[in-house]
Amino acid sequence: MENSRFEKQLTYILEIDKEKNILRQTHLSGHGRRENDAEHAWHMAIMIYLLKEYANEEIDVAKTMMMALIHDVVEIDAGDTYAYDTEGLTTQKEREEQAAERIFGLLPEDQKKELRRLFDEFEANETPEAKFAHAMDNFQPLLLNNFNDGEDWRTHGVSKTQVLKRHSMTGLGSKEIGEYSKSIIEDNVRKGNIKDE
Amino acid sequence: MENSRFEKQLTYILEIDKEKNILRQTHLSGHGRRENDAEHAWHMAIMIYLLKEYANEEIDVAKTMMMALIHDVVEIDAGDTYAYDTEGLTTQKEREEQAAERIFGLLPEDQKKELRRLFDEFEANETPEAKFAHAMDNFQPLLLNNFNDGEDWRTHGVSKTQVLKRHSMTGLGSKEIGEYSKSIIEDNVRKGNIKDE
Numbered sequence: 001m002e003n004s005r006f007e008k009q010l011t012y013i014l015e016i017d018k019e020k021n022i023l024r025q026t027h028l029s030g031h032g033r034r035e036n037d038a039e040h041a042w043h044m045a046i047m048i049y050l051l052k053e054y055a056n057e058e059i060d061v062a063k064t065m066m067m068a069l070i071h072d073v074v075e076i077d078a079g080d081t082y083a084y085d086t087e088g089l090t091t092q093k094e095r096e097e098q099a100a101e102r103i104f105g106l107l108p109e110d111q112k113k114e115l116r117r118l119f120d121e122f123e124a125n126e127t128p129e130a131k132f133a134h135a136m137d138n139f140q141p142l143l144l145n146n147f148n149d150g151e152d153w154r155t156h157g158v159s160k161t162q163v164l165k166r167h168s169m170t171g172l173g174s175k176e177i178g179e180y181s182k183s184i185i186e187d188n189v190r191k192g193n194i195k196d197e
Numbered sequence: 198m199e200n201s202r203f204e205k206q207l208t209y210i211l212e213i214d215k216e217k218n219i220l221r222q223t224h225l226s227g228h229g230r231r232e233n234d235a236e237h238a239w240h241m242a243i244m245i246y247l248l249k250e251y252a253n254e255e256i257d258v259a260k261t262m263m264m265a266l267i268h269d270v271v272e273i274d275a276g277d278t279y280a281y282d283t284e285g286l287t288t289q290k291e292r293e294e295q296a297a298e299r300i301f302g303l304l305p306e307d308q309k310k311e312l313r314r315l316f317d318e319f320e321a322n323e324t325p326e327a328k329f330a331h332a333m334d335n336f337q338p339l340l341l342n343n344f345n346d347g348e349d350w351r352t353h354g355v356s357k358t359q360v361l362k363r364h365s366m367t368g369l370g371s372k373e374i375g376e377y378s379k380s381i382i383e384d385n386v387r388k389g390n391i392k393d394e
Binding site: 111 | 211236243267340
């Protein structure tokens with residue numbers, strides 16, 4: 001075992017443990033505590049595997065799962081930016097770029113490049129894999145939030161326009177899940193969980 | 198979209214959210230809170246991807262990752278059995294068998310069979326994929342625990358014999374990581390974190 005290579009891999013593996021402490025705005029089902037990045041990514045990866053039949057285009061499942069598993073790693077440095085935090089969103093790209101350089105940079109060069117490529121591909125949202133991963137990134141909290149009677153939407157007082165905009169890209173990955181997401185949103189507008197504006 | 202099929206998939210996806218509330222004995226790095234099953238599985242899947250070069254035999258990486266992601270799902274019903282809880286271990290198999298039937302049974306028949314096969318393959322620990330997934334299942338908490346100065350071993354007062362036994366299967370998946378695990382254990386015996394008996 002080449003020690004320095006293995007040590008770099010272990011350094012990265014220990015570093016990403018911190019994702020378990022990065023809290024999102026979504027709450028666990030049953031009106032639970034806030035979800036963290038690692039749990040969210042785990043859930044997304046399983047959803048990718050189970051729902052792949054609804055992807056618009058054929059996807060490389062392993063690649064899409066790995067993309068999901070690592071896509072939030074930059075939040076270790078950059079923090080979670082809430083989807084409806086317009087101020088935070090303006091500086092998000094720059095903060096996340098620096099974080100990606102530092103964190104993937106802990107890995108041996110070949111794996112740094114490999115994960116960085118995967119991360120950039122996710123961000124660019126152009127390939128079938130990135131589009132489906134993004135669809136799951138949006139659909140997973142939608143499911144939890146809907147199951148919790150729209151608790152997170154009510155707390156933040158978000159509007160239908162905002163929610164529809166956020167979920168507008170889901171259809172790029174899966175037309176069917178995009179349509180289903182819209183029906184969930186409409187349903188929550190009717191119930192008064194999302195403001196009709 | 199065939200509704201009943203999609204609904205079954207979503208029922209399973211919502212059910213496994215509960216894994217985020219199943220606590221293990223391992224603590225997060227930096228002497229953090231106890232880790233849950235979902236986080237542990239997420240960490241394992243990334244480790245499988247990054248450390249695959251150390252597997253004794255060639256592995257199907259996607260399959261091994263999915264195995265890791267779902268391997269603890271039965272603990273939703275059966276609870277987490279601590280590796281050194283000899284009483285709990287005697288009834289573990291039966292409790293987990295019933296849980297697997299119920300939980301995988303929420304899925305459409307084809308996916309139920311597919312995930313059940315993957316789960317059984319992991320449990321049997323005979324294929325290269327199962328052996329490497331088991332290696333990561335053991336190596337992941339070892340890494341965290343070592344990073345936390347052996348806190349979990351000290352709390353439970355476990356002995357070298359117990360710890361070596363638990364980690365004896367790591368070498369089946371990866372000789373190199375098996376050897377490295379032993380060196381970590383010896384080091385923690387020297388430091389007094391593991392009882393030398």
